[in-house]
Amino acid sequence: xxxxxxxxxxxxxxxxxxxxxxxxxxxxxxxxxxxxxxxxxxxxxxxxxxxxxxxxxxxxxxxxxxxxxxxxxxxxxxxxxxxxxxxxxxxxxxxxxxxxxxxxxxxxx
Numbered sequence: 114x115x116x117x118x119x120x121x122x123x124x125x126x127x128x129x130x131x132x133x134x135x136x137x138x139x140x141x142x143x144x145x146x147x148x149x150x151x152x153x154x155x156x157x158x159x160x161x162x163x164x165x166x167x168x169x170x171x172x173x174x175x176x177x178x179x180x181x182x183x184x185x186x187x188x189x190x191x192x193x194x195x196x197x198x199x200x201x202x203x204x205x206x207x208x209x210x211x212x213x214x215x216x217x218x219x220x221x222x
Contacts, residue, residue, distance in 0.1 A: 130162070135191065142196070176218065182211050186208050
């Protein structure tokens with residue numbers, strides 16, 4: 114019998130992959146002309162890709178892939194908190210809908 118943590122390992126890996134890819138893109142945004150930021154971005158993005166592949170080995174594609182949409186959520190948070198971009202109610206509502214959709218898609222009994 115699977116433990117609860119083991120059963121959700123693929124989902125957790127996908128969430129980490131979404132966070133790492135969004136973080137990699139943040140580094141690219143910050144350092145489009147700085148090789149160290151570019152390298153950090155590629156490192157994060159590559160680690161996210163590795164986690165994504167490992168997650169696919171543990172979880173159904175129809176459950177795992179929608180979790181990558183969380184990268185939109187992370188990007189919006191980064192934009193607001195770290196880049197000084199405006200966070201409108203419309204954007205916040207869209208992110209809430211993404212979160213609801215991801216939750217409904219990845220939830221299985």
